Amino acid sequence: MPKLRLLTPGPTPLSEPVKKALSLDMIHHRKQAFQEIFRQVQKDLQYLFGTQQPVLILTCSGTGAMEASVLNLFNPGEKVVVINGGKFGQRWKEIAQSRELDVVEVKLEWGKTVQLEQLSSILDQNQVQGVLVQASETSTGVLHPIEEIAALCKQKNVLCVVDGISAVGISPCPMDKWGIDCLLTGSQKGLGLPPGLGFVALSQKAWDKVAQVKARGFYFDLLREKQKQAQAQTAYTPAINLIVGLAESLKYFREKGLAKIYQKQRALTELVRTGLTQLGLELLAKTNYTLGLTSVILPVGIDGNELLAILAEKYGYLIAGGQDHLKGKIVRIGHMGYVDYVDLSGCLFGLHQALLECGWANKSRHFLENAMEVYWKIMAKEEDLWEKKTK
């Protein structure tokens, strides 16, 4: 049996300090030891989100955090724009419809980003309350231009609601600076934790809107959570061991600094993209790509399921396939959480071998050395492009 490496776009491998924290014996969520951890976590989450607003911690998956945002920000019958460029854009739409919102859908080809002119004219033609969008669309690996979308939303006076599930802690998404009204994420992507926690932060404008929404639900009532979490407690029993693990994960972000982490994520991404391109493979997201995963289009005639099986069973790499209509046609390599360049190099090697075993004829040499050199070139820079962007 090969040594198994998990390179899916969430969940991710866990670091040793996080694993240790997860296995600590229980502490009580209404007692002081927990509250001290909670207060530090709250501060660290504000740094991670780039906000002065409280970042609320919910015991649920990322989808729960998405629904919480919709339930608290919009009354049934209100109109919103949903940018739907993949499975999670589709999820925004389904959640909005389950809230009985009037959805104006901007449907994109999977792999493409939204065009700002198109969005601007849709906002001019429709009286909407908000725009729901992914920062990073996990099903394709596309990065939407959130800074520009948020600026446009501000100009048109609508709420900019951002699913940051595979973006927060991976690529810059400074909430206050960019003027995002709602930013949310989950624990199992950039934070390198098991799934089970959701995080939501709202701008003052968004909080003003929440106060006007009546039926916000019970478990996901963010006003109640805000009041409780101001006292370093949660409204209901939280996932205690995940929060203790979160403290370890956030300590790493605080000590390393976000800029360095984004730099590493960019270096990992360019490593993977260089390797795949030099192998002669086509990438799904051509220009606006996320730093947490890379989607690659499989050559004609290659069976995606067979490929994934060989890669897992022989080379020890668990990566993700495509979702919905891209099932069997693309594979997605995750590079977020506790993952380094060696893990990814081995994955590129295994992927190439598995492709050959599936009947691909394109034998390549030197792609690995080139890919790894790109990584170290980016890492060697004192000041990174992304670093400037977040200052």
Add this chain to the structure above:
Amino acid sequence: MPKLRLLTPGPTPLSEPVKKALSLDMIHHRKQAFQEIFRQVQKDLQYLFGTQQPVLILTCSGTGAMEASVLNLFNPGEKVVVINGGKFGQRWKEIAQSRELDVVEVKLEWGKTVQLEQLSSILDQNQVQGVLVQASETSTGVLHPIEEIAALCKQKNVLCVVDGISAVGISPCPMDKWGIDCLLTGSQKGLGLPPGLGFVALSQKAWDKVAQVKARGFYFDLLREKQKQAQAQTAYTPAINLIVGLAESLKYFREKGLAKIYQKQRALTELVRTGLTQLGLELLAKTNYTLGLTSVILPVGIDGNELLAILAEKYGYLIAGGQDHLKGKIVRIGHMGYVDYVDLSGCLFGLHQALLECGWANKSRHFLENAMEVYWKIMAKEEDLWEKKTK
């Protein structure tokens, strides 16, 4: 610093196999290794709940599972009876009201159980769709007569919805045998896991009702979960490491057998009750008491907060105070999860000492030996009263 022991009514101490399982590296929730664990867990949960129906696993706290039940079983405007005998009865009421249900409240003095005649006449006078009740009310330690309530509900043709959060895995609550229509629990009580998972099972009659409920929400849509979980998957990313821990916890239940576990819980409960009574203290729940915690009324003049502080700081025991109007007037000793008779004996000793240090004059002797003897007397029985009840 004393060695710290957590004896609150949830969360509870964790066993070593559970702690180890929680810290294992991530596996992917759409891959085979996870699905194998999930299928075993599903079978074991059916054994725990005493049902042939699927027991759905949700990533949320117990309160989330309560709201999920209400959202799926009742349309806004429908009428339900809520049995409110404590903080969690109150929570049923608040959840039902947030769903805009018409609530008929049966308000009980804290520490008392519902009278069946009273409930029967309320059901005759009101056309209701369901009765919402706690099996064990965690804020008081009272056990409601669920077998009888479920029979009455069946007779009156209303749904019997039971919050089993501090009952499932602690005292018998066989769902199918008793005719419960909805039974739910959380992970941090009898199961001896961290919080973060909720569990819900519905009878066929309840599932038939769900099909008639339109706006069931998104994250808590139980029909969608039922379809997904039939394929050993969850609708959304689940709390993977808690489910891996759950497999360990349920293995213990399967191997020991429920009857033996209930016998141990009864022995622990009688140990605590004997010790407290022999100390001259008054118990809050006189006759119908839960097997997972014991509430004791503090002598007049004793400051509950001071008592809890001395018990924690000097004797190393974290127990719970009273909630709402009983704050400072009672304390609650948890005896569920990974807790044994030695942990509890030390707690009784520490509680007595702390009472004396708070100014109580009632010096007792021999209460510990008597309490521990009661424990071993119950444990020595081949056949236990509770064992018969669940056969």
